[in-house]
Amino acid sequence: MEYVVRVPGAPLDRFVDDIYCLTGVPRHRRMNVPPMPSAHLFVNLGGPARLWDSDLSVPSAVFADGWFMGVWTRRFLFEYPAWVRLVGVHFKPWGISPFVDMPATELRDRWVPVDAVWRRSLDRIRNQVGDSTSAIETLRILEEELRSRLAEAPSRGLELVQHTGGRLETSHGAVPVGALTDAAGVSVNHLATQFKSHVGVTPKRVARIYRFARLIVSVDPSRPVDWSEVAHTAGYFDQAHFSREFKDFTGHTPTEYLALRRRFPAERGFPPDSGPMPAE
Known part of the structure; x- marks a missing residue:
């Protein structure tokens, strides 16, 4: 797969490690992901992706559009579609806080649809990107979305x-x-x-x-x-x-x-x- 990455400038760099785009046929469809020091946003522009929690009591989920994930304290499994077109954000562990109006504990060890957090926004983002937009332009569009949503005043603490x-x-x-x-x-x-x-x-x-x-x-x-x-x-x-x-x-x-x-x-x-x- 092609991997294109963009490191945003100030002030996003205080909260975001990078924004990246994956495109192509995956070498391995199913991946085992250990806890890493990141929260995530994924906008899925390809086929549906599936996720499994390593806690077997949690049902798996299929995402055709996009999802947020907070910091994970245990591993999870992720299955790519046959053709991947995915743009993602690696937030610093605390970095998701100024972009979402919900306690971080509600995102810990969880995946949540984007529209449950950014209401009625995902279709607009996907329409902006379109089918022919380059990876570099796709990253720019998502970076501008993040800039527009960054809270002007940091919340307490x-x-x-x-x-x-x-x-x-x-x-x-x-x-x-x-x-x-x-x-x-x-x-x-x-x-x-x-x-x-x-x-x-x-x-x-x-x-x-x-x-x-x-x-x-x-x-x-x-x-x-x-x-x-x-x-x-x-x-x-x-x-x-x-x-x-x-x-x-x-x-x-x-x-x-x-x-x-x-x-x-x-x-x-x-x-x-x-x-x-x-x-x-």
């Missing part, structure tokens, strides 16, 4: 979450929550409350997801992997805890994951494959 979340981002989750609260001059409970409001999870959970994301993208399956060293570099000092979290987040042991990556190498220059992996 967002600046605190953005600042402390930024420290977790740059440190890959290595800054202790106590150090964040001391630097911000707030209590642990206050910071946790604001993170739940704007991210949907606590700062401790965000730190865990950043730490795991650093680990997973650092693994080079084409070379021998010393899992103890990889885990220690990413901030895991308890091997048993690392093994449990790896299995929880991917559905595989580290050895199984490495074997899967070697069977299905990621496409060069195709960033979405650095986290998600083919589902067998």
